[in-house]
Amino acid sequence: MRVYSSSSTPAEHTAAAWAVVLLAALSSDVALAYSDDAGHSPTTPPPPTVAVPAPAAAPPGPAPRAVLSRKLIRPPGSDVGAGGGVRPHRVDDGCAGAEDIAIYQGHASPLPSGVPAYTVDVMNRCTGGGGGECAIAGIHVRCGWFSSVSLVDPRVFRRLGHNDCLLNDGQRLLAGETVSFEYSNSFPYKLTVAAATCVSRTAP
Template identity: 55%
Template sequence: MAASSSTGALVAAALLLVLIGSSSATLAASDDDDAGFPPPLASPAGPPRPAPRAALPPVSIPRKILRPPGTNSSVFEARRPARIDEGCAGAEDIAIYQARTMVLPSGVPAYQVDVINQCIGDGCAIAGIHVRCGWFSSVVLVDPSKFRRVRHNDCLINGGKPMRAGEVVSFLYANSFPYRLSVTVATCVDPDTAAP
């Protein structure tokens, strides 16, 4: 019985040696099999990246102060150093606000326009207010004493009559789009001699 167990151990050891030898031969053969093929490609690194830029020193940009056309700086600053001072400044004192109010039964939108004389003080009557208005037209009638087109891109506010300090002229117009309205000309007049 002892002889058969030692023979079985020898057979197992021999079999183990054969397996170890064949696996190392297989590994060596597998290394040789790849010898005829190119190595696998590496994953792409992406496009080349530019080199980082050096930080630029801060640049001082001179400030530009906008002034009404036709005024030199000394006259403008002496006459109106701040927007809250008293005194008439003509077109600067006229503000135009407009907003969509409703849609007419025909489907055309309507717009409410308020033209305000924002000047404060006693001598703040402004007359002859002309506005850029393109080819202004309206589906509903606009009171011509409040707003009327004189020619292309020129409309007259309040029939050219003066607007006193704080006065508001309002009107409604209807069109498929709003017009951009901006003051082009406005003249300060003496409120005592201006017609009411």
């Protein structure tokens, strides 16, 4: 601590006191500044933001085409077989064998026991040719494991083996003639012509 002599004046005492106060204040500010910056690193300014251009929009493509549902158009006089397919009527002349045989199948009155029954009509649709040779014989039908609860005349329709049934006992069917029969089962069989042969009308 500084000791002043008795020879000092009051003004000198006052100036010395103010010097001590100023030094103490300056020391306090310096210490506070050091304590505020302790443990902190200088702040680094963030890197400048670079604007990224948005991708160009793709040019609009052609409008999608509307998908229209397909419709099955059946020509007049077309034949619908047991399988549900359409068999167009032939307009050319002459015998074509199996192509001239049309099979129609529909529902009949069920048996008293409730078993469903079905009617079958097999027709020779040959339009005729030179000399009217349109007789068709040896008509074989694809029939799976055909069986019937009710009796079917074997001379009209009978199963020879798996998927092979004989119509009309193999005899000829003239142009425009139809052979019909009924059978009964819990479900209908898919009946399609497998083979048929054109023969002479005068053949035995």
